Amino acid sequence: MSTPLLPREKVFRDPVHNYIHVRYRVILDLINTPEFQRLRRIKQLGVASLVFQGAEHSRFTHSLGVYEITREICDNFAANYPHEWDDSQRLVALCAALLHDIGHGPYSHTFEHIFATDHEAITRRILLDESTAVNRILRAVAPDFPAKVASVIDHTYPNPQVVQMISSQIDADRMDYLLRDAYNTGTNYGLFDLTRILRVMRPYRDxxxxxxxxxxxxxxxxxxxxxxxxxIYFHPVSRGMEVILGHLLRRAKVLYEAGRFDSGFNPRLLIPFFEHRFDLQDYLRLDDGVLNTYFTYWLDYPDVILRDFADRFLSRRPLKSVTFTDQTAHLLPRLRELVAQAGFDPTYYTAENDSFDLPYDAYDPSSANPKTQIEIMQLDGSLEELSTQSQLVHALRGKMTGDKRFYFPKVMLSQQGDLFAPVYQQFQHYLLNGALIAPQ
Structure with a gap:
């Protein structure tokens, strides 16, 4: 396997890792591909910058960070555990780390939900499709090298050490995005001792x-x-802006399918997605800026709903929300009726959103998506699962956290004395007496 080095190490300045070090020619060549450069134009946190104004960082910077952490892991393993780590695995690990997010689309998860795309599947297509610059560069290493890198990302690569570097409950991907997102949102929640974790990380056979x-x-x-x-990730206003974005794209799709898009407003680059016939090149033409440009055009569109949601998104006017539970969900149909009585189409001006996360889960081979457990190596070389050794982690183990929210127009909380005041009062009465938690 050919792995030529650069004449001199290339470095990228980085606010989280200080320097990102590149020695292999193939890594620099991959960074310079059009497919990877596109990630500069896709925000890592999507709409969260509308809540945390510093969160303007991109998938590009995150991908470089994951590469750098993986490089440091490989250096540690090669220096301290040469009998447990095969350093010939380094290049496939570094390439997988760098390219793991290359398939993300504009506004990532919201776009996926509306158009039924899958960024992981598209990542594999970018790696394996011979029309891409990424594939050409990977093939120059070895004919089977694109497939090897893709197999790391889809967890089928035969070396579990390499897979776990990129995807596990404590991996280079998660470690970088926690630190990077904390830095850019101006919060301290995501800070942890990366240097210490990398120091105590060690390979073993499995x-x-x-x-x-x-x-x-x-x-x-x-x-x-x-x-x-x-x-950060479950912030109710961020979720409210995701609702706005989702309804905006959905309305555009409905109008197009009904033949109601005026030719001057047609979003040409989105049409393959409206028609469910997009190819890889269609996908790679999209980024956050492309969507924002269409949203700006739609500020003048005659359809009231499309125009309003374009303005709501660009001008940051989220829907409001209250939390609900299984016990209070029966109130939601009546709330939607009141929203309709106030003059809003409840299909677009209401929404339910649930966001839950499992902070830590021990390995369960019977689950649909078993997670790799975190192993703690004892002095005698035996392995113990983390939650059996840590009371703190044991308290978090297996406990889903998050909430369900009902979104609605902010005006429904108005106290103004106009024609719709009784509707607003009834709406607020249901919120108060129905034990729905106060709006945020």
């Missing part, structure tokens, strides 16, 4: 473990991840 004397650093990581989900 994967990756952590020295017992570093367990508290791993605990800190688990708690940081829990806090980031509760405070």
């Amino acid at each position: 994967g990756i473990a952590f020295d017992a004397n570093g367990m508290h650093a791993v605990e800190d990581y688990i708690v940081s991840r829990f806090q980031m989900y509760q405070q």
Whole structure:
């Protein structure tokens, strides 16, 4: 396998890792491909920048960060565990780390939900399709190298150490996005001791473990991840803006399918997705800026709903929300009726959203998606699952956290004394007496 080095190490300045170090020519060539450069134009946190104004960082910067953490892991393994780690695995690990998110589309998960795309499947297509620059560069390493890198990303690569570097309950991907998202949102929730975790990480035959004397650093990581989900990723206003974005794209799709899109407003690059016939090149033409440009055009569109949601998204006017439970969900149909009586189409101006996360889960081979457990290596070389050694992690184990929210127009909370005041009062009465938790 050919792995030529650069004449001199290339470095990228980075706010999280200080320097990102590149020695292999193939890594620099991959970074310079059009497919990878597109990630500069896709925000890592999607609409969250409308809540945390500093969260303008991209999938590009995150991907470089995952590569850098993986490089540091490989360096540690090669220096300290040469008998447990085969350093010939380094290049496939580095390439998989760099390219793991290359299939993300504009506004990632909201776009996927509306158009039934799958960023992981598209990542594999980018790696394996011979029309891409990424595939050409990977094939120059070895004919089977694109398939090897793709198999790391889809968890079928035969070396579990490499797979767990990129995808496990404590991997380079999660470690970078927690630190990077905390830095860019201006919060401290996601901070943990990365240097210590990398120091106590070690390979063994069946994967990756952590020295017992570093367990508290791993605990800190688990708690940081829990806090980031509760405070940042599940923020109710971010979710409200995702609702706006989703309804905006859905309305555009409905209008197109009904033949109601005026030619001057046709979103040409979205039409293959409206018609369920997009190919890889159609997908790679899209980024956040493309969608934002169409949204700007639609500010002048004659359809009231499309125009309003384009303005709501671009001007940051989210829907309001209240939390509900299985016990109070029976109130939602009446709330939708009141929203309709106030003059809003409840198909677009109401929504239910649930966001839940499992902070830590021990390995369960019978589950639909079993997670790789975190192993703590004892002094005698035996392995113990983390939650059996940590009371803190045991308290979080298997406990889903999050909430369900009902979204509606902010005006429904109005106290104004106009024609619709009785409707507003009834709506607020249901919120108060129905034990729905106060709006946020």
